[in-house]
Structure formats: C-alpha cells, structure tokens
Amino acid sequence: MTATIATLASDPLGGRRVGSTGGAAARAWLVDQLAAVGADVRTEEFPVRAVPQVYAAPTVTWGDRDGATELVFGRQVAIHPASAYTSDVRRGALGVVGRDDPAGRWLVVPAEMSLFDAYRDTRGAAGLLVRRPVDAEGWQFTMLAGPDPGPLPVLTLNPDTHHAVLAAATTGDGWLAGATPLRRDDVTGANIHACLRQPVPAGADLLLTAHYDGVGDHPGLRLPGASDNATGVAVVLEAARVLAAALPAGAGLSVALLDGEEVGALGSAHHASHLRAAGAAPLVINVDGAGRLEGAAVVEAGGPAHRLLALLDQAGRHTGISLTAGPVASDNRRYGGAGFAAVGIGAGMGGYHSPADTPDKVDPDTLGAIARLVVATAHLAAAAHATLSSPIGDKR
Numbered sequence: 430m431t432a433t434i435a436t437l438a439s440d441p442l443g444g445r446r447v448g449s450t451g452g453a454a455a456r457a458w459l460v461d462q463l464a465a466v467g468a469d470v471r472t473e474e475f476p477v478r479a480v481p482q483v484y485a486a487p488t489v490t491w492g493d494r495d496g497a498t499e500l501v502f503g504r505q506v507a508i509h510p511a512s513a514y515t516s517d518v519r520r521g522a523l524g525v526v527g528r529d530d531p532a533g534r535w536l537v538v539p540a541e542m543s544l545f546d547a548y549r550d551t552r553g554a555a556g557l558l559v560r561r562p563v564d565a566e567g568w569q570f571t572m573l574a575g576p577d578p579g580p581l582p583v584l585t586l587n588p589d590t591h592h593a594v595l596a597a598a599t600t601g602d603g604w605l606a607g608a609t610p611l612r613r614d615d616v617t618g619a620n621i622h623a624c625l626r627q628p629v630p631a632g633a634d635l636l637l638t639a640h641y642d643g644v645g646d647h648p649g650l651r652l653p654g655a656s657d658n659a660t661g662v663a664v665v666l667e668a669a670r671v672l673a674a675a676l677p678a679g680a681g682l683s684v685a686l687l688d689g690e691e692v693g694a695l696g697s698a699h700h701a702s703h704l705r706a707a708g709a710a711p712l713v714i715n716v717d718g719a720g721r722l723e724g725a726a727v728v729e730a731g732g733p734a735h736r737l738l739a740l741l742d743q744a745g746r747h748t749g750i751s752l753t754a755g756p757v758a759s760d761n762r763r764y765g766g767a768g769f770a771a772v773g774i775g776a777g778m779g780g781y782h783s784p785a786d787t788p789d790k791v792d793p794d795t796l797g798a799i800a801r802l803v804v805a806t807a808h809l810a811a812a813a814h815a816t817l818s819s820p821i822g823d824k825r
Contacts, residue, residue: 430663430796433462434788437641437662438653445654446573446645447477447689448616455641459621459662459686466670468623468684475620475699477689479613481510481573483647488518489584489607493597503650503784504567505590509559509583510575511544512609519582520606521555523598535605537598540591548579556582556607560591568783571644571652574693582609618642618688620696625673628681633814635672635807636683636711638697638760639665640690644782655788656720656778662686664716664796668803680811683711687760690717697760701767712737712810713771714803717759721777722795725751726802729773731765737810741772744805750798772806774799 436442436458443451456472463470487508489500500506524534526542532553538544540560547557561569569585584607586594597603621641628634639661643654653659669684676682689695697715704711726745730738745752761773776799779790 430667430800431788431791431793433663433666434655434659434791437659438655438788440651444645444652445641445643446480446482447618447642447692448480448614449645451645452642452688456619456621456688459641462666463621463623463669463684466625466673468625470621470623472619472621473699474617475689475695477616477618477692477695480616480692481611481613482645483508483611485610486648486650487584487608487610489605491523491594491603491605493603500590503569503647504563505587507561507569507571507585508609508611509585510572511577511579512583512611513578513581514611515582515609518606518608519555520604523594523603523605525595525598526550526557529598537591537595539595544583551581554581556584556609558591558594558605559583559585560588561585563587564780564783564785566780566783566785568780568785570782571647572782573644573691578613582607584609618696620688620700621686623684625669625684626676626680626682629679631814632679632681633811634681634683634709634711635810636685636713637665637668637803638685638687638713638715639717640687640696640760642688642691644691651784652782653787655786655791656718657781657786658690658717660719660791660796661716664719664800664803667800668807671804672807676807677811680814682807690760694760694763697763701763701769704769705767711769713761713764713769714806715757715759715761715764715771715773716799716803717757717773718775718778719796719799720779720790721792722798723777725753726799727755727757727775728752729755729757729761731762731771732767732769734765734770734772736813737770737772740809740813741806744802744809748798748801748805750802774802
C-alpha cells in the first residue's frame, strides 16, 4: 500500500487533476494493477466542464508607507476558485468592502463577511481579498469545486496577511497589485471499472470505491495528494487482492476507481446513474482518506444502508477499530443518493489539498487497519447476502 501511494503521489503524475496528463498516467498504471490480480478491467469516459486551473504563479505585491511586500504563492496568497480571469496585473488602492468607494480599489472582505455578501457593492473594483485559513505547516488549501466564477478577480490571503492588509485599508494607507491567471478548461474524465467476481443470482454484489484524482499541481507548487486520496486507492486495491481469493462463494466483487471527485464527485455520479439504469443493487464501500487514524474512523451512511452499517460496526469490533458517525463528503454520497446502500469511511488526511500532503505523512498502521476493516465488512456482507440484497425500489 505504501508503494502504491508513493507511485500515485510521485512527480510524473503531477497531482492527478481530472483531464491532465498526470491523471491519465495514474489511470494507466491502476488499470495494470487491477489486471494483474485477474480483474476484467475497462474505463469509461465522461465530460467535465470548466475545471479551474492556475496556469501561472500569480505575482501579488502590496505595500503601505513602510514599504512593499511580494506575497508567497500557496502560503500568503492564492487564487479563489470563484475568481474571474485576469492576465494583466491590476494595481489599486486598498479599501474595505461596504465602506469605501469600490472604483479602482482592491477591496478587503472582513473575515465575518461571505463572498456572496461582498459582491453587493463592488462596481468598478479592481478585485476582492478574502481571508483563508492555513494548515499546520502554513499552506493554504486548493479547491476545484465551488461557486461559478464571479465578476471580479478574487485572491485569498492567509490570516496574518489579511489582518495586515485590512489594517492598511482601514487607515487608507495601502495599495495592492496582482493578477489571477486562472483559466477554466473543458476536459474528459475517466473512471476505472474492474470486475473480479460475478455474483450468483440473489448473491451479495460488493463494490469497493475510491477516487484517484487530486487537485493537481500548480506552477511551482507540488500538490502530491498522498492522503487524498492515494491512501483510499491503496486500501481498495489491497482489499480487492485479498477478497478476490478469499470471499465466500456466490458473492460478487467489483472495484470502481473514480475520477472527478475533486470537481463535484462527477465520476461517481456518472457511474451511479449507469448502475441504476442497469437495475444493479451493489453494496458500496467507499474509502476517502486513510492517512492517519486519530482515535476513530469516521463513517457516513447513505441510501438503504442500515444493515450494511450494522455489519460495518460489527467488523469494527472484530478488528478492534473504533468508528464514529461523521461527514464523509465523497463519492459515497452519489451512490447513496442514487438509492444504493453505501458507506463512506475516512481516517484522516494530512496537509489537505496542499504541498504538505506527502507520502511520509501517511501512517502505515492506519492503512492496514482500514484495509482490515474493509475486508471484514465485505466478508460479513457476503455471509448475510440473503437479507442485504434487494432491488432498488423494494418497499419491504
């Protein structure tokens, strides 16, 4: 599993953004891994619209009467996914949203104000400056999914820089110059589907899932995506290897390694709709984040998953892994929303969507624990298939 993570987080894969050459390289490698364990593997493409991509490191400088400071990309400044595109540097005086005349100014949005509210009085502004928290190593996080682009450039500032810039704007003594080199590309995503065992009629149909895409590298900024979600992929591959040889007779086993999770779980939405149209009824176990177990693994259930959730709880007790209910905002929600029994499992992410999400931050013991949990849950589900499997729409 650690070798899988090292490969997926390596430089040549470039952060595995949907539609990127790094994502395609990851996909080809994963297809080979699944074929090597005897799976019948295929890929399925789907369109992805308007993926935000920073194509150049933004140059942003601000100053006051004490001098000028060039901000460090990824730490002190980043581009908000709702930002409008600007290739040219805009320079203007600093102001505060709702207080100063917006014309020609970079407007600082107070921390307690939402971006939506900030747009109410911005006509003619140079752009908006919003506060964004940083992780323990001082990095801002990168997001691809989010609101549609607005009418203005939007830069995010770390808390210390935001405080200083707001103070300068309040006294009317500051300026800022910056651009937002952000484009939005229409690309093609591709899921990987692998069947290791076909179920017998009325047998359990187990589907293990994890997304393999990441947010992708920026110019001069590596975003390796080790915990999110190379760890989930590694766990699913290892569980599939074990289960392919050891699952009770009659149970089916498939794997879906999903693309486009970081842009709104589009890969799982595409797959779930096809499964529903085909009349399938899989039991879905999704893993997103297995980097470092802090006390208990987080579990979220969706769809008619009460029995599957009970078996997961039983597996946790068998393997000595504590579970707690909580949000797992990942592909499991797309399957649950389509009417399938689905559980999402999360066990920690270091350096979420930042350069700090490196393989050395992943705890091997956590990988082993979550893999054992998935295997145990699958075994219990296979043994209980007669009461778990029912077509979508069954009202019993």
